[in-house]
Amino acid sequence: GAGVSQSPRYKVTKRGQDVALRCDPISGHVSLYWYRQALGQGPEFLTYFNYEAQQDKSGLPNDRFSAERPEGSISTLTIQRTEQRDSAMYRCASSLPSEGNTIYFGEGSWLTVV
Amino acid sequence: AQSVTQLGSHVSVSEGALVLLRCNYSSSVPPYLFWYVQYPNQGLQLLLKYTSAATLVKGINGFEAEFKKSETSFHLTKPSAHMSDAAEYFCAVSDRARDDKIIFGKGTRLHILP
Numbered sequence: 001g002a003g004v005s006q007s008p009r010y011k012v013t014k015r016g017q018d019v020a021l022r023c024d025p026i027s028g029h030v031s032l033y034w035y036r037q038a039l040g041q042g043p044e045f046l047t048y049f050n051y052e053a054q055q056d057k058s059g060l061p062n063d064r065f066s067a068e069r070p071e072g073s074i075s076t077l078t079i080q081r082t083e084q085r086d087s088a089m090y091r092c093a094s095s096l097p098s099e100g101n102t103i104y105f106g107e108g109s110w111l112t113v114v
Numbered sequence: 115a116q117s118v119t120q121l122g123s124h125v126s127v128s129e130g131a132l133v134l135l136r137c138n139y140s141s142s143v144p145p146y147l148f149w150y151v152q153y154p155n156q157g158l159q160l161l162l163k164y165t166s167a168a169t170l171v172k173g174i175n176g177f178e179a180e181f182k183k184s185e186t187s188f189h190l191t192k193p194s195a196h197m198s199d200a201a202e203y204f205c206a207v208s209d210r211a212r213d214d215k216i217i218f219g220k221g222t223r224l225h226i227l228p
Binding site: 033035040041042043044045048055056059091101102103104105106107108 | 148159160163165204210216217218219220221
């Protein structure tokens with residue numbers, strides 16, 4: 001697609017429920033990144049993929065968070081047993097290595113856990 | 115591991131005055147460096163990036179940044195502030211050699227005074 005597309009844009013869920021956030025990167029982009037951004041803070045790295053391989057997941061806060069990119073394109077970030085502290089904007093970005101690590105962000109998914 | 119420090123979470127300048135937003139980086143290898151801007155209720159947009167060519171990098175909207183290895187700095191400047199420059203600005207770094215994840219600073223909110 002023309003840009004990075006994320007869905008849902010807004011999600012309100014009850015504490016304890018599982019949520020899945022979807023990211024559709026720019027067509028042909030090899031690398032895909034997930035970030036979390038709390039209000040008034042910078043994007044916090046969560047994980048990234050090259051093609052379908054998860055290269056680094058050191059930023060995932062705990063084992064309730066997981067991500068996959070099975071076919072090297074669309075990615076899903078899953079949060080199990082959500083907690084209120086998980087409320088944040090979740091941003092996806094993608095890039096081509098040839099562009100010197102320039103990453104292009106989607107609009108983000110606002111998650112509110114009540 | 116690479117990191118960036120943005121000095122000043124809020125900066126206020128008068129319209130027409132010089133804008134200076136400070137960023138210092140830490141990296142064990144020559145880095146890629148970026149400035150992103152986030153306008154209210156919008157996603158992150160790349161302003162400019164340094165990838166080892168010229169040390170003075172020009173970006174969009176009249177912004178520029180200079181890579182100073184001796185000072186480990188990559189400060190963002192604009193000669194004359196405009197009201198439309200009011201936004202949050204993020205400095206970011208990545209490890210060029212490893213084509214690694216991109217780490218963002220906490221951000222600086224720029225206020226423009228009429």
